[in-house]
Amino acid sequence: MSATRSINAALLDEEGATSTAPTVTLSWRNIEAFVAEAKNKFSDAAALKSCSTYEEKQVLFSASGDAHPGELLAVMGPSGAGKTTLLDILAGRPALGERGRWSGAIMHNGREPPSAWKRDAAYSMQKDIFFEKLSVYDHLRCTAACRLPASWSRKAKAAELDRIVKLLRLEKCLHTVVGSKTVRGLSGGELKRLNVATELLARPRLLFMDEPFTGLDSSLALATLGTLREVAKDAQVAIILTVHQPSSAMWSAFDQLLLMAPGGRVAYHGPKEDAIAHFANLDLPLPELWSPADHFIEIVSGEEPSDDTRRKFVADAWAARPPLPPPPIGVVLPKRPIAPLHIAIPALLRRQMKQVVRVYLRPIEWLLVGLLAAVFGMLWWQIGIHRDEPKRQADYVSLIFFFVAQWSWAPLFQVIGNFPSERDVLTRERASESYSVTSWYLSKLCAELPLS
Numbered sequence: 001m002s003a004t005r006s007i008n009a010a011l012l013d014e015e016g017a018t019s020t021a022p023t024v025t026l027s028w029r030n031i032e033a034f035v036a037e038a039k040n041k042f043s044d045a046a047a048l049k050s051c052s053t054y055e056e057k058q059v060l061f062s063a064s065g066d067a068h069p070g071e072l073l074a075v076m077g078p079s080g081a082g083k084t085t086l087l088d089i090l091a092g093r094p095a096l097g098e099r100g101r102w103s104g105a106i107m108h109n110g111r112e113p114p115s116a117w118k119r120d121a122a123y124s125m126q127k128d129i130f131f132e133k134l135s136v137y138d139h140l141r142c143t144a145a146c147r148l149p150a151s152w153s154r155k156a157k158a159a160e161l162d163r164i165v166k167l168l169r170l171e172k173c174l175h176t177v178v179g180s181k182t183v184r185g186l187s188g189g190e191l192k193r194l195n196v197a198t199e200l201l202a203r204p205r206l207l208f209m210d211e212p213f214t215g216l217d218s219s220l221a222l223a224t225l226g227t228l229r230e231v232a233k234d235a236q237v238a239i240i241l242t243v244h245q246p247s248s249a250m251w252s253a254f255d256q257l258l259l260m261a262p263g264g265r266v267a268y269h270g271p272k273e274d275a276i277a278h279f280a281n282l283d284l285p286l287p288e289l290w291s292p293a294d295h296f297i298e299i300v301s302g303e304e305p306s307d308d309t310r311r312k313f314v315a316d317a318w319a320a321r322p323p324l325p326p327p328p329i330g331v332v333l334p335k336r337p338i339a340p341l342h343i344a345i346p347a348l349l350r351r352q353m354k355q356v357v358r359v360y361l362r363p364i365e366w367l368l369v370g371l372l373a374a375v376f377g378m379l380w381w382q383i384g385i386h387r388d389e390p391k392r393q394a395d396y397v398s399l400i401f402f403f404v405a406q407w408s409w410a411p412l413f414q415v416i417g418n419f420p421s422e423r424d425v426l427t428r429e430r431a432s433e434s435y436s437v438t439s440w441y442l443s444k445l446c447a448e449l450p451l452s
Contacts (some may be wrong), residue, residue, distance in 0.1 A: 016158045022334065023069035023236045024205040026090065027327035031104035033060035033085055033261045033264065035174065054099065059085055060264035061315075063104075069205075069236040071255035072229060073273075075244050076293065082264030083242040084126070084210055090240065091123045091208040093431055109330025119336040121206040122199035126214060127189040129424045131351075132180040133358035136194055137171055138351060139199065140165070145347035146434045147202040148341045164200050164362050167227050168193040188215035200231060202432065205333070207231075209241035218247060225253050226265050229252040244297075251302075253292045263313035268296070270298060276432065282317055286312075330386050344435040348443035356447050360414060411452055 011196070025164045034056045060082050067073045088095050089102050092113075096413050108117060118199065130139055144161045152160075165171055170193055178186015186194065187206050199207060212228075213221040232239045243250070246329070257275055259268040277284050279299065286295050299313050339347075383395045426440060 003012060003434070009336040013197075014148045017221060020273070022205070022331050024238055024333065025069060025327060025330060026206055026238055027065070027069040027106075027107045027110065028090060029064045029105045029324065029326075031060055031063040031089060031102065031106075033056065033082070033089060033094070033096060033102040034058050034100060036099035058264065059096075060102070061266070062265070062319065063260075063266050065258055065266075065269045065328060066324070067206075067238040067240050067256070067333070069238050070232050071238065072225075072232055072253065073238070073240045073258060075247070075258045075260065076243055076247065076296065077260035078244070078297060081260035081300070082261045084261055085220045085243055085264065086242065086260070087208055087210055091121060092118055093123065104297075104389075107327055108325040108333065111329065113333065114333060114335065116335050116433065117333070117340065119202075120204060120333060120429070121205035121208065122202045122432060124195050124209040124212055125428065126210040128195050129421075129428050130178045130194070131193075131355055131421065131425060132178050132183055132185065133355060134351065135175050135177050136170060136186070136190075137175055138354055139194070140197060142347045142351040143198050143201050143434070146344050146429075147432075147434070150337065150340055150343050151251065158241045160203075161201065164197050167230075168197045168224065170194065170197060189220055191218065193220075193385070196224065202434075203235070205237060208239050210238065211242055211244070213243065213246075213250075218249075222247070222249050222253075225250055229253050235310075240366040246293050248291045248293070251291060253451065257296075259296050259300060261315050263311075265298050265311075265319075267314045267318055269309075269318075279314070282314060295380055337435055337437070339435045339438055341436070344439035345443050345446075348435065348439055349446055352443050352447035357450060360448075360451055365373060376402060 024097065036054045037057050038054050048107070048310065063082075063086055065073075075087065077083050085096070090106060094100070094102055106113060108114070140161055145159045148160060165174060169189065173186055173190050176190075177183065177185045178191070196209070196212055199209075199240055207228075209228075213224065216224060216316075226330045228239055228241070231237055243410070246254070251272070254272050256270065257268060257272040258266065259275070264355050268278055271279075275296065278293055279296070286292060299314060301307065302310075380395060380399045383399070429435065430440075
């Protein structure tokens with residue numbers, strides 16, 4: 001632990017920051033979200049294009065809260081409670097679909113978020129999106145180069161990469177490919193830890209995490225939570241994470257609780273210790289020998305009519321409380337510049353070249369090209385080499401046709417097959433403003449143009 005902190009302190013010195021570096025208090029007031037539903041369920045896509053054939057459904061009701069530096073805020077609730085919807089809105093990535101909308105106020109240190117605030121934030125999504133042919137080290141090295149400050153030296157970035165790898169226990173799989181459903185690679189727990197490591201490399205002031213413990217066993221989930229708590233305390237990061245039903249050990253690591261009932265209604269928000277007294281005042285005391293987390297989930301869950309009555313009662317009781325006061329006005333955060341071209345392009349080019357070699361230049365591709373060359377050679381063997389043989393233009397035309405077809409269709413189908421995964425990775429990295437589109441385009445062009 002001391003070694004980790006000493007590395008962290010050295011890196012902070014090199015970055016030019018101090019222990020009093022600006023922090024972010026995230027506040028949101030009266031967040032309400034709506035999605036559009038077609039009245040005719042058999043023509044959803046067409047119906048939403050017409051204002052007269054859809055109706056709005058509210059999925060969040062007057063959600064308000066605060067997330068403070070150095071604290072872990074657990075957004076807890078059953079499925080359908082709007083946890084991910086709220087997290088997406090707070091992270092600036094609302095996914096409300098066609099004609100969806102939201103209203104309310106989101107503030108950083110009591111002010112409107114600055115234009116480039118996403119570079120100060122990180123979002124660990126529930127879905128793990130990576131290039132399946134790259135190793136853990138390949139991915140993290142590119143991430144470190146693009147998301148760590150441009151003023152850092154390569155040695156400092158390598159040290160920070162090593163620190164994050166050790167924090168999340170990724171040493172044993174550092175040179176293992178990510179893999180996929182058909183390609184053997186990382187386990188589910190290793191994928192989830194890689195997802196967390198990717199976002200921690202950004203050294204964010206705000207960290208949003210959607211179900212970060214999915215796929216982890218209890219001991220590994222607890223260790224990961226301990227790492228997040230250490231990051232929150234040491235770097236004064238405000239961490240907001242969604243969790244379905246934590247264990248007793250995990251519950252003890254949280255600082256604040258935001259309990260949501262199905263339908264997007266808030267049932268409680270505040271220090272976790274005060275939640276027991278709050279529900280006891282509503283004649284819902286904590287049963288003896290029960291975990292508080294289990295008790296709170298039980299309050300807002302269930303399918304019986306009595307459960308609906310109880311959920312409405314606790315949500316109405318919380319809504320009847322006095323509104324939260326306006327957050328205090330804090331400092332304006334200094335703008336974090338995006339990775340410049342001379343740093344982003346080499347990092348992305350290195351990653352893209354590995355992707356090209358491992359995807360486009362696989363042994364099966366060489367074998368296919370060799371077999372096609374042999375077939376073409378046999379079909380058009382020695383055409384036009386004899387002077388006394390009449391020239392048959394059809395042979396030349398057909399040969400040129402198949403050459404052109406092979407060297408245009410084959411790359412086309414390769415790109416079509418790889419486009420969905422590459423689009424997902426680009427969308428995720430651009431949402432965090434890790435680099436500019438120009439950097440990505442130039443690196444991809446330089447990597448694939450010689451091959452094409």
